[in-house]
Amino acid sequence: VHMTTNSTLQMAEFDKEAAKNASTFAHDGFGNATLKRLFKKIVNIGFAATNDSEQLKAISNLEADLTGIYSKGKVCLESKGCLQLEPGLTDIITNSRSYEELLAVWKGWRDASGKLMRTKYTDFVKAMNAAIKFSGFNDTGEYWRSWYETPTFEQDVRTLFEELEPLYVELHAYVRKRLKEKYGKDMFPETGHIPAHLFGNMWAQQWSNIYDLLVPFPGASSVDITAKMKEQNYNVTHMYRVAEDFFMSIGMEKMTDAFWQNSMLVKPTDRDVVCHASAWDFYDENDFRIKQCTSVTEDQLLTVHHEMGHIVYYQNYKHLPRLFRRGANPGFHEGMADIVSLSFQTPEHMKVIGLLDEVPQDSDSDINFLLKMALDKVAFLPFGYLIDQWRWSVFRGDTNSSNYNQHWWDLRCRFQGISSPVKRTEEDFDPGAKYHIPGNTPYIRYFVSFVVQFQWHEALCREAGNTRPLHRCDIYNNTNAGNKLREMLRMGSSKPWQDAMEAITGQRTMSAKPLVNYFDPLLKWLKEQNKEENTGWSASCPSSIPTPSALAAGSANLFISITCFVLCVFFAFFQIR
Ligand code: BJ2
Numbered sequence: 001v002h003m004t005t006n007s008t009l010q011m012a013e014f015d016k017e018a019a020k021n022a023s024t025f026a027h028d029g030f031g032n033a034t035l036k037r038l039f040k041k042i043v044n045i046g047f048a049a050t051n052d053s054e055q056l057k058a059i060s061n062l063e064a065d066l067t068g069i070y071s072k073g074k075v076c077l078e079s080k081g082c083l084q085l086e087p088g089l090t091d092i093i094t095n096s097r098s099y100e101e102l103l104a105v106w107k108g109w110r111d112a113s114g115k116l117m118r119t120k121y122t123d124f125v126k127a128m129n130a131a132i133k134f135s136g137f138n139d140t141g142e143y144w145r146s147w148y149e150t151p152t153f154e155q156d157v158r159t160l161f162e163e164l165e166p167l168y169v170e171l172h173a174y175v176r177k178r179l180k181e182k183y184g185k186d187m188f189p190e191t192g193h194i195p196a197h198l199f200g201n202m203w204a205q206q207w208s209n210i211y212d213l214l215v216p217f218p219g220a221s222s223v224d225i226t227a228k229m230k231e232q233n234y235n236v237t238h239m240y241r242v243a244e245d246f247f248m249s250i251g252m253e254k255m256t257d258a259f260w261q262n263s264m265l266v267k268p269t270d271r272d273v274v275c276h277a278s279a280w281d282f283y284d285e286n287d288f289r290i291k292q293c294t295s296v297t298e299d300q301l302l303t304v305h306h307e308m309g310h311i312v313y314y315q316n317y318k319h320l321p322r323l324f325r326r327g328a329n330p331g332f333h334e335g336m337a338d339i340v341s342l343s344f345q346t347p348e349h350m351k352v353i354g355l356l357d358e359v360p361q362d363s364d365s366d367i368n369f370l371l372k373m374a375l376d377k378v379a380f381l382p383f384g385y386l387i388d389q390w391r392w393s394v395f396r397g398d399t400n401s402s403n404y405n406q407h408w409w410d411l412r413c414r415f416q417g418i419s420s421p422v423k424r425t426e427e428d429f430d431p432g433a434k435y436h437i438p439g440n441t442p443y444i445r446y447f448v449s450f451v452v453q454f455q456w457h458e459a460l461c462r463e464a465g466n467t468r469p470l471h472r473c474d475i476y477n478n479t480n481a482g483n484k485l486r487e488m489l490r491m492g493s494s495k496p497w498q499d500a501m502e503a504i505t506g507q508r509t510m511s512a513k514p515l516v517n518y519f520d521p522l523l524k525w526l527k528e529q530n531k532e533e534n535t536g537w538s539a540s541c542p543s544s545i546p547t548p549s550a551l552a553a554g555s556a557n558l559f560i561s562i563t564c565f566v567l568c569v570f571f572a573f574f575q576i577r
């Protein structure tokens with residue numbers, strides 16, 4: 001979240017003074033654990049600890065420059081004129097099924113964003129690393145990871161990822177098979193990777209926009225929520241009211257008047273803004289805001305719920321001292337932001353709010369639904385995992401401006417099994433095409449979120465007395481589930497996250513099991529579908545990229561073979577005679 005350089009410097013001054021005052025107390029020896037924790041937070045001031053205010057200025061200015069590049073980026077297409085990321089380019093990536101058009105947008109966005117950030121990003125990393133040393137951290141990645149208060153954090157997320165990988169591999173193989181049918185197998189490298197621009201999403205992070213190409217049982221029920229929303233004349237305000245209604249139904253507070261007055265819910269026409277959706281706590285117990293260039297689509301409706309989930313967390317911990325007004329860890333804030341999505345998207349709930357006419361009861365429709373969910377929740381896992389693998393490596397110095405893009409694609413190929421559809425070089429800077437790199441938002445929080453939200457969903461559904469399978473549970477209107485959730489939210493960051501986890505699930509660790517259980521029926525089905533497939537992909541990126549011209553060469557070869565065959569038959573015939 002960006003502030004002007006002046007206010008950043010003022011905040012740093014304040015933090016420094018507070019830290020100095022707090023350190024006159026022997027707080028390490030405090031008997032009251034909460035007070036001791038609060039003092040720890042007062043003295044731990046991150047970048048503000050530097051003795052060189054030029055470093056802080058540089059960090060702040062560079063972040064503003066980088067997000068500025070991201071928010072101004074435009075791609076000019078012959079057929080459609082010049083478009084920004086939201087809504088123009090996003091619409092094409094979501095809806096186009098033309099290999100060529102998707103490629104133009106995919107490459108165009110990277111040329112218009114990341115590519116212009118290279119030098120500034122290098123300086124940015126340098127400045128942050130220099131400043132964070134004053135707080136006693138070796139590098140910025142180490143500082144970011146410290147928020148999880150778990151010495152084994154890196155190993156823990158790796159283990160979770162490895163437990164989830166088999167599910168991802170089956171989903172990947174199924175999607176690859178169906179995409180080959182759609183785009184032709186000649187467009188796919190032999191290494192098993194899938195070209196990165198075919199997923200209905202600019203970063204291939206969530207794939208549900210291409211559900212129509214992948215429907216397991218076309219004859220059974222599926223919902224096209226975007227179409228239904230348009231049919232029912234949904235408008236932007238209504239989308240926020242629908243989200244608010246869900247939270248209120250489980251006993252949460254309504255949005256404040258200040259929320260409705262101060263939020264930016266539609267894209268202004270008179271200036272460039274950072275359209276990437278976000279939620280804001282102004283720390284006065286009343287002024288909470290969302291900034292989003294909302295359009296009427298299913299993706300956006302889910303994002304509305306996500307951002308409002310952050311606001312509900314803010315509302316529930318507003319009574320705490322400022323430094324405790326945070327998530328139990330950053331992954332918890334994100335988990336809270338997404339928890340409703342698991343109930344909201346069930347056919348049961350879609351029926352309740354009138355976006356589905358009838359709740360299907362057959363197993364084919366159930367697989368359709370689970371696949372749709374997997375395209376968001378399972379497809380995301382390697383993406384959520386790898387972004388900070390890259391950044392940690394950069395902060396550590398293992399990756400630098402001589403191999404930024406190389407390492408980025410190494411990770412994309414290895415973990416996601418996707419590959420670049422055009423040649424990339426160190427002129428490009430593809431990490432910068434994803435908001436959180438210029439925006440400098442750590443990303444492992446989203447991986448943590450996608451794991452813990454299933455743990456919480458399971459616990460809340462138990463609390464609600466749910467008798468249906470986990471993936472069909474909707475906690476709407478259930479205040480028992482809401483109360484349980486609130487127990488955790490109210491704690492903010494005043495206790496270690498393990499305590500917050502225990503409040504809601506009764507357990508003190510992250511676990512991949514609820515996610516695996518949720519998708520169990522789908523996993524069985526996918527394995528059956530993939531019986532004849534070579535699942536998986538090679539660890540490194542393909543060395544050559546199939547292109548439309550290679551395809552043309554391919555058909556030229558076919559032409560020659562057919563001609564030879566015909567001639568052979570012709571001569572053989574005369575021979576026989
Ligand atoms: C759409 C969503 C972020 C979020 C924004 C931008 C960065 C931080 C905030 C914080 C909230 C807080 C987003 C959604 C899931 C995957 C990820 C993505 N925007 N942020 N101020 N998402 O998390 O809401 O609003 O209080 O910490 O980026 O890659 O799309």
Ligand code: ZN
Pocket residue numbers: 306310333334337
């Ligand atoms: Zn979020």
